[in-house]
Amino acid sequence: MSQPKRALRLGMIATAVAAVLVTAACGGTTRGSGEDAPAAGRATGQADPDAPLVEGLDVAFLPKQVNNPYFTVSDNGGKSAVEEFKGSYKEVGPSEASASSQVSYINTLSQQGTDVIVTSANDPNAICGALTSARQAGAKVVTFDSDTKPECRDVFVNQATGEGIAKIQVDLISEQIGGEGKIAILSATPNATNQNAWIELMRAELAKPEHSGIELVTVAYGNDEDQKSFQETQGLLRSYPDLKGIVSPTTVGVAAAARYLSTSEYKGKVALTGLGTPNQMREFVKDGTVRSFALWKPADLGYLAAYAGAALASGRITGAEGEKFEAGRLGEYTVGPDGVVVLGPPTVFDRGNIDEFRF
Amino acid sequence: MAPETEGPGTEGPGTTDPRTEGPGTGRRDVLRSVVARWDVLLLVVLAAVSVAAGVLVDGFASGRNSQFLLLDVVAVALIALPLTLVVITGEIDLSVAGTLGLCSAVMGHLWVAGLPLEVVVVLTVLLGAVLGAVNAVFVTGFGLPSLAVTIGTLAAYRGLAFVVLGDQAVADFPAGWTGAASSTVAGGVVPWAVVVTLLLAVVFGVVLHATPFGRSLYAMGDNAEAATFAGLRVARAKSWLFVVSGAVSGLAGVYWTLRFASARADNAAGLELAVVAAVLLGGVSIFGGRGTLLGVLAGVLLLGVVRNALQLADVAADTLDVVTGGLLIASVVVPNAVGLGRARWRRRRRRTA
Numbered sequence: 150m151s152q153p154k155r156a157l158r159l160g161m162i163a164t165a166v167a168a169v170l171v172t173a174a175c176g177g178t179t180r181g182s183g184e185d186a187p188a189a190g191r192a193t194g195q196a197d198p199d200a201p202l203v204e205g206l207d208v209a210f211l212p213k214q215v216n217n218p219y220f221t222v223s224d225n226g227g228k229s230a231v232e233e234f235k236g237s238y239k240e241v242g243p244s245e246a247s248a249s250s251q252v253s254y255i256n257t258l259s260q261q262g263t264d265v266i267v268t269s270a271n272d273p274n275a276i277c278g279a280l281t282s283a284r285q286a287g288a289k290v291v292t293f294d295s296d297t298k299p300e301c302r303d304v305f306v307n308q309a310t311g312e313g314i315a316k317i318q319v320d321l322i323s324e325q326i327g328g329e330g331k332i333a334i335l336s337a338t339p340n341a342t343n344q345n346a347w348i349e350l351m352r353a354e355l356a357k358p359e360h361s362g363i364e365l366v367t368v369a370y371g372n373d374e375d376q377k378s379f380q381e382t383q384g385l386l387r388s389y390p391d392l393k394g395i396v397s398p399t400t401v402g403v404a405a406a407a408r409y410l411s412t413s414e415y416k417g418k419v420a421l422t423g424l425g426t427p428n429q430m431r432e433f434v435k436d437g438t439v440r441s442f443a444l445w446k447p448a449d450l451g452y453l454a455a456y457a458g459a460a461l462a463s464g465r466i467t468g469a470e471g472e473k474f475e476a477g478r479l480g481e482y483t484v485g486p487d488g489v490v491v492l493g494p495p496t497v498f499d500r501g502n503i504d505e506f507r508f
Numbered sequence: 509m510a511p512e513t514e515g516p517g518t519e520g521p522g523t524t525d526p527r528t529e530g531p532g533t534g535r536r537d538v539l540r541s542v543v544a545r546w547d548v549l550l551l552v553v554l555a556a557v558s559v560a561a562g563v564l565v566d567g568f569a570s571g572r573n574s575q576f577l578l579l580d581v582v583a584v585a586l587i588a589l590p591l592t593l594v595v596i597t598g599e600i601d602l603s604v605a606g607t608l609g610l611c612s613a614v615m616g617h618l619w620v621a622g623l624p625l626e627v628v629v630v631l632t633v634l635l636g637a638v639l640g641a642v643n644a645v646f647v648t649g650f651g652l653p654s655l656a657v658t659i660g661t662l663a664a665y666r667g668l669a670f671v672v673l674g675d676q677a678v679a680d681f682p683a684g685w686t687g688a689a690s691s692t693v694a695g696g697v698v699p700w701a702v703v704v705t706l707l708l709a710v711v712f713g714v715v716l717h718a719t720p721f722g723r724s725l726y727a728m729g730d731n732a733e734a735a736t737f738a739g740l741r742v743a744r745a746k747s748w749l750f751v752v753s754g755a756v757s758g759l760a761g762v763y764w765t766l767r768f769a770s771a772r773a774d775n776a777a778g779l780e781l782a783v784v785a786a787v788l789l790g791g792v793s794i795f796g797g798r799g800t801l802l803g804v805l806a807g808v809l810l811l812g813v814v815r816n817a818l819q820l821a822d823v824a825a826d827t828l829d830v831v832t833g834g835l836l837i838a839s840v841v842v843p844n845a846v847g848l849g850r851a852r853w854r855r856r857r858r859r860t861a
Binding site: 215216241242243244245247248254256257260273274277278338340 | 677815819
């Protein structure tokens with residue numbers, strides 16, 4: 150290679166680098182300063198319940214992943230809330246539900262000067278750093294469905310308390326078997342944190358005198374796999390021929406168990422309830438395999454999260470315990486300990502209302 | 509933007525690319541070298557895209573965004589360094605993301621077990637090297653195709669990661685360490701992680717472009733048999749490259765774990781394709797024997813810039829993937845088209861002369 154050639158090449162490369170550097174250096178602020186940034190409640194640490202709801206808030210929903218039916222429904226609930234308080238809504242997010250992929254989206258949102266970030270965390274810690282720097286830049290952060298560490302967000306909107314989830318399932322199965330007989334639980338994996346917590350709470354609920362006629366004979370694990378859950382259901386009925394009911398607090402398990410029951414001699418004789426989605430359970434409710442099951446309404450969850458974000462950005466609440474705010478058609482909510490707002494008891498789905506829901 | 513191009517490779521292995529040879533003077537020479545050298549062309553494209561994004565996309569050129577962008581490309585850039593050498597020898601290592609995930613899981617496990625973090629980090633990188641050595645044994649020891657081997661170990665390592673950590677995450681790393689993963693030089697724009705990556709890039713660049721060993725890698729990629737007859741220790745060289753690829757993937761696992769303050773079995777799932785895409789976009793031939801480290805760094809940055817700018821412009825995730833795919837296809841089509849064009853032009857000139 151000849152010398153002049155090399156020099157030329159180096160020169161060109163240097164020019165290219167210089168151009169890149171100049172671009173990076175001549176950066177200004179994120180957006181025109183003073184552009185519809187709500188000043189209310191930003192600087193003060195005090196909640197003012199009478200503060201007006203700020204209009205024109207930029208609200209961004211960042212689900213665990215986009216194109217996931219559950220989050221599409223919940224985010225659309227958020228969208229309708231944002232339209233009600235005259236903000237601008239958008240949904241962004243990764244196409245795969247991974248812990249780290251949400252970070253660059255949070256960084257982008259904070260760069261864009263978003264007022265409210267509503268997110269469901271794929272990992273309670275991985276997005277903490279990004280959320281903290283977004284909050285330092287002035288964003289309010291609401292988590293829903295899956296929380297981060299409490300110090301990384303302002304408010305967590307919880308779909309239901311563990312107690313609420315346990316109680317509704319025990320009440321449903323008790324009602325379906327007439328308060329008497331043996332039941333089994335079909336769970337996900339043996340080490341699933343949520344599942345185990347709910348099962349413990351269900352045991353506590355079953356220990357109450359009003360459920361003294363019900364005996365929990367075993368907990369089976371379908372590992373949240375359709376086939377294994379199906380086989381475990383089969384196994385349960387072989388091992389306990391006098392089983393009266395099954396509770397499956399996982400959407401995969403309850404759907405697989407329903408599929409087995411619907412094709413077996415036990416259809417309509419052995420009761421089944423749990424946590425399921427209307428789309429999965431529709432046919433089994435209609436063919437009489439399942440009388441009723443429970444879940445929260447994802448649309449209401451997103452709706453409430455959006456209103457919580459608006460209340461934060463308007464300075465009506467700060468996320469401290471005991472503060473109250475209005476959430477449109479859902480009415481008034483109170484912030485609990487650790488900045489948690491609970492949506493309420495799960496919704497019961499049955500033949501009468503299941504066709505109103507598409508998720 | 510970091511001064512990526514202070515790195516090596518600016519001179520390239522002139523002897524390995526016959527297209528850069530041939531007489532020529534003056535302006536035509538400049539043009540020709542831009543067209544003939546993919547890495548230089550890529551730098552020009554990178555500069556143009558960056559300027560365009562700075563003008564068109566609100567907030568792209570801010571210091572804060574540059575910092576985010578750089579932090580996002582570190583892991584891919586790190587893993588791309590050894591992978592460049594691997595691909596130049598005509599092999600491939602797809603197990604890198606599996607290695608990263610397993611190293612992250614083990615790192616979390618060791619930290620919970622109570623080892624000091626300095627020790628944990630060293631052990632994690634060593635584990636990466638061991639995992640790379642496993643690839644080397646299969647590929648050079650048993651003479652199996654690296655594509656098949658590393659697809660297998662990609663899945664196996666990821667599976668092992670879940671055996672180690674299940675669906676748990678380990679997150680209680682000391683704040684000093686996790687902060688360091690995203691801290692910047694003198695509180696400015698350039699993250700320390702990028703400085704480390706650049707230093708490593710210099711090392712890899714010097715090895716590839718300025719040592720007999722590096723030059724021998726091109727020969728192996730061109731024709732392994734001829735290289736063996738010429739007395740090059742092909743198996744040994746490739747083995748070392750797989751080991752280094754594993755070790756650097758382990759290091760990337762340490763960075764990933766600390767940056768996101770979360771050791772997880774599913775960390776960096778799917779990253780192998782992002783790295784391979786950057787390497788190929790950077791002008792490294794999938795058949796071996798051609799490519800420069802500078803081109804690969806430009807490829808990594810170009811993909812990072814495009815993704816970052818489009819995300820700021822509120823382009824949906826699915827569209828981002830389409831654009832990335834389009835870039836990759838263009839990187840294969842364009843040089844071939846240019847090459848054809850040049851060959852025709854040469855023939856014509858010869859006829860008229």
